[in-house]
Amino acid sequence: MAKRVRLERRIVAESDRLARRLRARFRKAGLLVLNLMSSPGAGKTTLLEETVRRMAGEVRMAAIEGDLATDHDARRIRAAGIPCRQINTGGGCHLSAHQVTEALDHLDLDALDMLFIENVGNLVCPAGFDLGEDRRVVVSSTPEGDDKPAKYPVAFLRADCVVLNKIDLVEATGFSIRAFRRYVRGVKPALPVLELSCRTGEGFSAWIEWLRRARAEVG
Amino acid sequence: MAKRVRLERRIVAESDRLARRLRARFRKAGLLVLNLMSSPGAGKTTLLEETVRRMAGEVRMAAIEGDLATDHDARRIRAAGIPCRQINTGGGCHLSAHQVTEALDHLDLDALDMLFIENVGNLVCPAGFDLGEDRRVVVSSTPEGDDKPAKYPVAFLRADCVVLNKIDLVEATGFSIRAFRRYVRGVKPALPVLELSCRTGEGFSAWIEWLRRARAEVG
Numbered sequence: 001m002a003k004r005v006r007l008e009r010r011i012v013a014e015s016d017r018l019a020r021r022l023r024a025r026f027r028k029a030g031l032l033v034l035n036l037m038s039s040p041g042a043g044k045t046t047l048l049e050e051t052v053r054r055m056a057g058e059v060r061m062a063a064i065e066g067d068l069a070t071d072h073d074a075r076r077i078r079a080a081g082i083p084c085r086q087i088n089t090g091g092g093c094h095l096s097a098h099q100v101t102e103a104l105d106h107l108d109l110d111a112l113d114m115l116f117i118e119n120v121g122n123l124v125c126p127a128g129f130d131l132g133e134d135r136r137v138v139v140s141s142t143p144e145g146d147d148k149p150a151k152y153p154v155a156f157l158r159a160d161c162v163v164l165n166k167i168d169l170v171e172a173t174g175f176s177i178r179a180f181r182r183y184v185r186g187v188k189p190a191l192p193v194l195e196l197s198c199r200t201g202e203g204f205s206a207w208i209e210w211l212r213r214a215r216a217e218v219g
Numbered sequence: 220m221a222k223r224v225r226l227e228r229r230i231v232a233e234s235d236r237l238a239r240r241l242r243a244r245f246r247k248a249g250l251l252v253l254n255l256m257s258s259p260g261a262g263k264t265t266l267l268e269e270t271v272r273r274m275a276g277e278v279r280m281a282a283i284e285g286d287l288a289t290d291h292d293a294r295r296i297r298a299a300g301i302p303c304r305q306i307n308t309g310g311g312c313h314l315s316a317h318q319v320t321e322a323l324d325h326l327d328l329d330a331l332d333m334l335f336i337e338n339v340g341n342l343v344c345p346a347g348f349d350l351g352e353d354r355r356v357v358v359s360s361t362p363e364g365d366d367k368p369a370k371y372p373v374a375f376l377r378a379d380c381v382v383l384n385k386i387d388l389v390e391a392t393g394f395s396i397r398a399f400r401r402y403v404r405g406v407k408p409a410l411p412v413l414e415l416s417c418r419t420g421e422g423f424s425a426w427i428e429w430l431r432r433a434r435a436e437v438g
Binding site: 003004007011039040041067068069070072091093120121122123124125128141143144145147148150151152153154166168169172173 | 222223226230258259260286287288289291310312339340341342343344347360362363364366367369370371372373385387388391392
């Protein structure tokens with residue numbers, strides 16, 4: 001067991017070293033980098049598509065898409081009009097700093113203002129791995145139920161912002177926004193919660209505003 | 220790296236050994252054991268609550284609930300009327316054979332016909348760990364999108380049955396059952412897909428029938 005712990009420690013140390021290098025590169029290039037995390041199907045890609053549409057004339061964006069398999073998401077993001085690199089993890093349950101480093105070979109950071117890293121759909125493992133990002137965004141969605149912040153606290157604890165997507169389905173799913181906000185406060189009182197629907201557009205402008213502020217803070 | 224691989228191999232071997240022991244205990248007690256896997260919020264607990272209500276007079280059931288934190292699910296299952304043991308994994312992304320072995324100290328296997336193991340909400344990691352179960356069930360839900368079998372193939376590949384929950388939300392979410400079934404066939408052609416809604420009860424009897432058949436096959 002002691003041997004295992006020592007090895008794990010070495011792997012984590014190597015991962016953190018790569019993440020620090022990534023952060024230095026991102027800082028040097030002067031761009032805002034966001035790490036998006038969520039359960040499968042919460043709407044990360046749809047959020048990104050709509051964000052690209054709304055900010056296309058204003059900022060230069062690119063994305064890295066993490067999935068176990070397929071290039072569905074990268075194709076969607078490219079169709080929305082920005083450069084995108086797909087990473088397939090095979091069975092891997094989260095993106096690693098090593099994978100992001102390799103993906104950067106295919107993106108021109110100096111031609112960008114914002115980089116979105118869409119992590120593997122998994123509300124557990126991605127939260128444990130620094131990718132050199134400036135901001136972490138957890139995307140939650142109403143059909144998942146309002147108690148997810150209590151049941152998956154680590155992802156929320158390490159987030160800088162929660163996007164609550166699919167608020168057009170609040171009634172159909174019996175979701176309580178009040179209960180959700182209470183659970184979020186229970187984990188991290190100051191964590192902002194942005195309620196929106198990528199489908200109807202309701203609440204979307206607050207997300208765009210949040211991105212603008214984050215960019216101003218980092219840039 | 221070679222050292223890491225050797226250690227990983229030893230950990231996997233130990234896990235498989237515990238799973239084989241569990242399977243032998245389950246066989247000896249003559250009960251059907253199901254390992255339920257899904258994304259967070261797909262509806263595993265609700266499926267279980269409704270299953271308990273429908274089969275209460277027919278079979279003796281119990282459940283083991285896996286969550287990072289809280290005992291929300293165990294309380295719901297006990298309220299539905301069966302014994303239930305909550306496992307909190309801390310940060311752990313899946314249930315282990317070791318955790319299930321410990322939970323069995325609190326359940327009387329000889330007084331049971333069916334045991335449900337509700338895994339941690341995660342469509343990636345639980346698929347890699349045998350818990351000695353007889354059947355693996357993946358619960359998918361329409362708001363997650365119809366391409367999940369392609370994007371998370373391992374969970375589907377190792378499943379014996381897919382429950383497609385929340386079919387009352389097909390229209391509201393723009394979900395294509397046809398596309399979902401095509402993606403399932405692409406991963407595992409013979410995998411049965413049971414479409415149902417825990418909310419409306421539509422399609423639920425096919426799931427109960429599937430459980431009865433599985434019990435007859437195992438018992």
